Amino acid sequence: MPTAYTILRVRVTAQDADTLRALLRDARPDVGGRIGQNPDGSLSFDAYVSPEQAQDLAREGVSVETIEDATANGRARQAEVGEGDRFAAEDAVPQGLALKVQDI
Amino acid sequence: MPYLNINEVESGVISLAAAFPKAELVQLPEPTFEGRTCHALRIGTHRLEPKPAVVLIGGAHAREWGSSEILVNLAADLLHAHTGGTGLAYGGTSFTSAQVRTIMEELDVVVFPLVNPDGRNYSQTVDPMWRRNRNPARSGGNPAAIGVDLNRNYDHLFDYRTAFHPLAPVRVSDDPADPDQVYQGPEPFSEVETRNVRWLLDRFTRTHWFVDVHSYTQKMLYVWGDDQNQSVDPAKNFRNPLFDGKRGLKDGLLYAEFVDEGDADDSAVLAERFCEALKGVRGTEYTPEPAFDLYPTCGTSDDYAYARHILSDQEEEKILAFTIEWGTAFHPPWAEMKKIVLDVDAGLVQFCLTAAA
Numbered sequence: 103m104p105t106a107y108t109i110l111r112v113r114v115t116a117q118d119a120d121t122l123r124a125l126l127r128d129a130r131p132d133v134g135g136r137i138g139q140n141p142d143g144s145l146s147f148d149a150y151v152s153p154e155q156a157q158d159l160a161r162e163g164v165s166v167e168t169i170e171d172a173t174a175n176g177r178a179r180q181a182e183v184g185e186g187d188r189f190a191a192e193d194a195v196p197q198g199l200a201l202k203v204q205d206i
Numbered sequence: 207m208p209y210l211n212i213n214e215v216e217s218g219v220i221s222l223a224a225a226f227p228k229a230e231l232v233q234l235p236e237p238t239f240e241g242r243t244c245h246a247l248r249i250g251t252h253r254l255e256p257k258p259a260v261v262l263i264g265g266a267h268a269r270e271w272g273s274s275e276i277l278v279n280l281a282a283d284l285l286h287a288h289t290g291g292t293g294l295a296y297g298g299t300s301f302t303s304a305q306v307r308t309i310m311e312e313l314d315v316v317v318f319p320l321v322n323p324d325g326r327n328y329s330q331t332v333d334p335m336w337r338r339n340r341n342p343a344r345s346g347g348n349p350a351a352i353g354v355d356l357n358r359n360y361d362h363l364f365d366y367r368t369a370f371h372p373l374a375p376v377r378v379s380d381d382p383a384d385p386d387q388v389y390q391g392p393e394p395f396s397e398v399e400t401r402n403v404r405w406l407l408d409r410f411t412r413t414h415w416f417v418d419v420h421s422y423t424q425k426m427l428y429v430w431g432d433d434q435n436q437s438v439d440p441a442k443n444f445r446n447p448l449f450d451g452k453r454g455l456k457d458g459l460l461y462a463e464f465v466d467e468g469d470a471d472d473s474a475v476l477a478e479r480f481c482e483a484l485k486g487v488r489g490t491e492y493t494p495e496p497a498f499d500l501y502p503t504c505g506t507s508d509d510y511a512y513a514r515h516i517l518s519d520q521e522e523e524k525i526l527a528f529t530i531e532w533g534t535a536f537h538p539p540w541a542e543m544k545k546i547v548l549d550v551d552a553g554l555v556q557f558c559l560t561a562a563a
């Protein structure tokens with residue numbers, strides 16, 4: 103897989119809200135999930151970016167930590183997608199994942 | 207069994223409708239850009255008088271795969287349990303057969319598990335991180351500019367450059383090639399997928415609750431998303447042009463979005479009950495809170511759904527609206543996703559029970 107197609111999941115931590123707002127405005131990374139506040143007042147979020155973009159995100163007051171190779175993990179998940187149609191048989195229906203239990 | 211491919215989401219819904227007389231297949235009016243027809247299910251016992259409805263949608267964001275599984279399995283759980291006269295057990299959270307019957311008899315539960323089949327297919331077969339639909343109309347031939355972020359395409363503060371403070375980091379874009387994948391589209395409801403959702407709300411006129419299933423961050427969110435909530439100054443509201451250019455700053459005192467205090471309380475209770483039942487499954491903590499965060503949003507389904515009754519001035523059309531952000535990753539290994547399905551479905555059964563009460 104050429105580097106150009108690798109997307110990393112990185113955790114971006116900004117020292118304060120102003121730094122974070124400026125970063126989101128300027129860099130416009132693909133944000134996954136929501137922004138969390140850390141006990142020390144800093145703020146963190148996940149971004150999905152190329153290795154080059156990850157380097158560009160790092161700046162004064164901002165740290166960037168690589169969590170995973172999102173492209174590689176995404177490919178692994180694609181291998182976990184069903185093929186064909188498991189509900190094609192006439193009597194096949196989704197069963198639900200809860201246990202169906204008699205009342206006690 | 208692994209994740210459902212897009213044909214299996216559809217065939218799962220269709221097979222449930224065929225197997226259970228208490229499930230009605232609802233075909234959405236507009237096929238997607240790639241020509242796919244979508245289906246929803248209305249679940250509930252037939253009664254002569256109309257019933258209040260809970261509308262649950264998922265799969266708007268392509269990469270958040272498990273949302274479809276959450277809704278297909280929720281429908282299957284309710285239908286199997288009701289027909290078999292059983293209760294439901296999700297780990298440490300369980301429901302009696304009488305509670306299942308209450309949901310089926312008192313409510314129409316409408317599930318639309320896959321709003322964006324074109325996007326899910328692309329995410330499952332090509333680019334796992336794809337978020338938008340696959341409409342190329344505004345791409346200008348640039349593959350990176352294909353698609354619209356459906357959860358920015360609803361009609362709520364769509365003209366964000368006018369509505370928000372210039373310094374508010376609104377998470378939306380009018381650039382089709384925006385790398386944050388939040389292109390809003392050329393106008394509200396420009397996309398067939400959002401028009402299908404609007405049609406569903408129009409069709410089930412007694413919809414009083416709306417839940418849009420997304421990932422991730424383990425939260426149960428309720429309105430508003432454009433600014434912080436307040437219940438003291440009705441003049442500060444999304445329709446008032448006096449506050450254009452002032453919305454969306456977290457710490458600013460310029461603006462906060464008005465919400466009826468009773469609605470804010472009811473929304474909080476529903477979100478809290480959801481989180482409590484979810485936690486009972488295996489101890490996972492979700493946080494119930496208003497959707498506004500450090501960055502504001504606009505054009506989202508939840509704000510749109512709740513705002514409908516304000517725009518129509520019809521109190522009886524009020525919809526309390528929610529967004530679930532399940533899990534801690536877009537597509538966890540299926541073994542983990544199954545546990546998340548149990549978590550969230552337990553929360554949703556409790557949500558329906560609370561709504562029915």
Ligand SMILES: [Zn+2]
Pocket residue numbers: 267270357420421
């Ligand atoms: Zn989403």
